[in-house]
Amino acid sequence: MADQTSPTTTRDLVKVIQTVKPESKPLPGYEGQHHTRMFVGVCMDECYPGLYIGDMGAATNKEYLKHVGITHVLNTAQGNKITTVNTKASFYEDSGIKYKGIQLLDVPSANIKQYFDEGAEFINDALESGGRILVHCFMGISRSATIACAFLMLKRNMTAVEALTTLRKNRQVYPNDGFLSQLSELDNSLQKRGKL
Numbered sequence: 001m002a003d004q005t006s007p008t009t010t011r012d013l014v015k016v017i018q019t020v021k022p023e024s025k026p027l028p029g030y031e032g033q034h035h036t037r038m039f040v041g042v043c044m045d046e047c048y049p050g051l052y053i054g055d056m057g058a059a060t061n062k063e064y065l066k067h068v069g070i071t072h073v074l075n076t077a078q079g080n081k082i083t084t085v086n087t088k089a090s091f092y093e094d095s096g097i098k099y100k101g102i103q104l105l106d107v108p109s110a111n112i113k114q115y116f117d118e119g120a121e122f123i124n125d126a127l128e129s130g131g132r133i134l135v136h137c138f139m140g141i142s143r144s145a146t147i148a149c150a151f152l153m154l155k156r157n158m159t160a161v162e163a164l165t166t167l168r169k170n171r172q173v174y175p176n177d178g179f180l181s182q183l184s185e186l187d188n189s190l191q192k193r194g195k196l
Contacts, residue, residue, distance in 0.1 A: 008160050008187040013180040016161055020168035028052065029068040043140060044068075045171040048156075050132045051123060053148055053171050055140040056085045062095045071131030074122055075101045076115075076143040083138040098126070106142045108178025116150035116186060123151040145173035149183050153190060160187035 026032065028046055042061050044054030058064065059073060073092060078101030080086045089099040100122045102115050119135075126133035137143035145167055152163035160183045167173045175183065 007191075008184045010177060010180045010184050012161055013164055013175075013184060014177075016164045016168060017174055020165050022168060022170055022172050025170075029064070044134065044136075047148060047167045047170040047173075048152065050127045051148060051151070052132065052134045053140050053144050053167065053173065054134050054136045056136065056138050058134060058140070059085055059087060059136040060091075062092065062097070065097065065134065066095055069132050070097060070134045071129075072098045072122070072126035072133040073100075074119060074133060074135045074144075074147065075099070075137075076104055076119070076135065076147050077106070077137035078103050079105075081105070085136065085138060098131075102143075102147070104143055106137065106176060108176045108181075110178065111182075112143065112146050112179050113150075113182040113186065115147060116154065119147040120151040120154040123148070124155045140171070141173050142175045142179060145171075146175040146179040146183060149175070150186060153183075153186060159191075160184055 028044060042054065042058040042064055044052050044058035047053050059075060075085055075087055077084045083106055088101060092099045102119065104110055104112060123133055123135065135144045135148050148167055149160065149163040152158040152166060153160060158166065
């Protein structure tokens with residue numbers, strides 16, 4: 001979308017996080033009601049049409065997901081270690097939600113870029129079929145946001161700055177520095193190939 005001539009750096013993405021402040025808005029599905037986030041016990045925001053980013057509370061509340069119309073869930077923190085979310089496809093069977101899990105820890109050294117393509121494909125398939133997708137991790141700020149950024153870059157032709165800005169306008173996301181570095185690498189690779 002944007003015409004860029006210089007390489008994107010991690011610093012460019014940190015600047016987005018520092019300057020773009022999310023709008024305050026009600027919990028999806030409970031518009032017009034006050035203090036619902038604490039009452040329902042979930043934290044989830046629509047960050048792009050049909051694409052929601054949320055936390056473990058949202059991911060494990062199947063009744064809420066059905067209320068909002070979520071058809072797909074991408075767990076970017078699958079596992080049973082600290083700061084992971086131990087759900088699998090079988091957890092969602094009774095709700096008809098399609099599931100994909102990625103085992104990834106929220107540490108700067110984690111190789112999240114290996115999941116960019118498959119995560120982007122799963123999100124794109126959900127949206128192209130008319131569905132709504134929740135992309136989540138433990139808190140809904142780093143792993144999930146990074147995969148959502150990669151989707152916007154790979155499937156919606158946004159730069160890393162545009163993708164992160166889009167998400168930040170709707171949710172307090174903050175990918176760790178290692179993930180920001182991998183997003184800037186993706187951005188620069190797409191620029192070189194003329195994809196942005």
